[in-house]
Amino acid sequence: MASNLTGTVALVTGASSGIGAATARRLAEHGAAAALVARRRDRLADLAAEIEKAGGTALAVEADITDRAQAEAAVQQTVDRFGRLDTLVNNAGLMLLGPVLDADAEDWDRMIAVNVQGLLSTTRAALPHLLQAAEEGPRRVADIVNISSIAGRVAWSGYGVYNLTKFGVNGFTESLRQEVTRRHVRVGVLEPGGVATELGSHNDHKPEVREAINSFYEQTEVLAPEDIADGVAYMVTRPRHASVGELWIMPTDQA
Ligand code: NDP
Secondary structure: OOOOOOEEEEEEEEEOOOHHHHHHHHHHHOEEEEEEEOOOHHHHHHHHHHHHOOOOOEEEEOOOOOHHHHHHHHHHHHHHHHHOEEEEOOOOOOOHHHHHHHHHHHHHHHHHHHHHEEEEEEEEHHHHHHHHHHHHHOOOOOOEEEEHHHOOOOOOOOOOHHHHHHHHHHHHHHHHHHHHHHHHHEEEEEEEEEEEOHHHHHHHOHHHHHHHHHHHHHHOOOEHHHHHHHHHHHHOOOOOOOOEEEEEEOOOOOO
C-alpha cells in the first residue's frame, strides 16, 4: 500500500464499527496516525491494537460527540498525542427511520445530536488545527470528509429526519468548502448507498422498519465498508491542487 499519508494525522469519528473502522484501517495503511473516536472503548482498543500490529499508529479516544466538550476533548487529545491534525472524517451517524406521524421525538433528537451537532462540534474544534496543517505541514493541504448518504441527495417517505440531517450535512459541507478552500483545507461529502454495517440495527424495536431494512439487504448486493474507505482514501490523497467536493458511491445493484 502506498504510504502517501505518512507523517499526517487523521481523526475518524464513529471508528468503532462499519465505515469508520474500515476508513481508519485504510488511512493507517496509507501511513496516517489514526485517532479512533467513538463511545465503545473496547472496540476502539481492539482496532487500535490491530492497526499497531499491522505496523501502523493508532490512538483510541472514547468520546460521545453529542457532548460538545467531549468532541473538543477528542480533538485536543489527538493533537496532544500526535502534535497535529491533517484529516478529519466526520463519519459517526445514526439512522432511525419511520413515519413523521406519531414518531418518537427522542429518535429525532438523537439523530440530530449525532449527525448534525456532533459533526459541527468536531469540525469546529478541528478546523484551527487543519488550517495550521495546511499552512505549515509537509503536504500543505488538509482535509475534511463528511460521510453523508444517498439520503442527502434523495428524500424518501419514512426517512424524514434522517434526510433532514444528511441534506443539512451536504449544505454545510459546500458552504465550509467555499470558506476555507483557498487556505487549502479541502472539504467534501461522500454519499454512500447501502453498505453492510450495524446502521440498521438501531431500528430493531420497530418491526415494520426492521422488516423493510432486512428486505432491502436481502435483495441487494450492497457495498462493503471497505468500498467507502477506498473512497475516503481517494479524496484525501489527491494532489494539493485537486479537491473532491462530492463522491457518490452506490452498490451497482441499487437503483
Ligand atoms: P455503524 O452503526 O456501524 O457506525 C456508526 C458509528 O457511529 C459507530 O462507530 C458508533 O460508535 C458511532 N456513533 C454513534 N453515536 C455516536 C456518538 N454519540 N458519539 C460518537 N460516536 C458515535 O454504521 P455505518 O458505519 O453504516 O455508519 C457510518 C456513517 O455512514 C453514518 O453517518 C451513516 O449515516 C452513513 N451511511 C451509512 C450507510 C449504510 O448503508 N450503512 C449508507 C449511507 C450513509 P459507538 O456506538 O461506539 O459510539
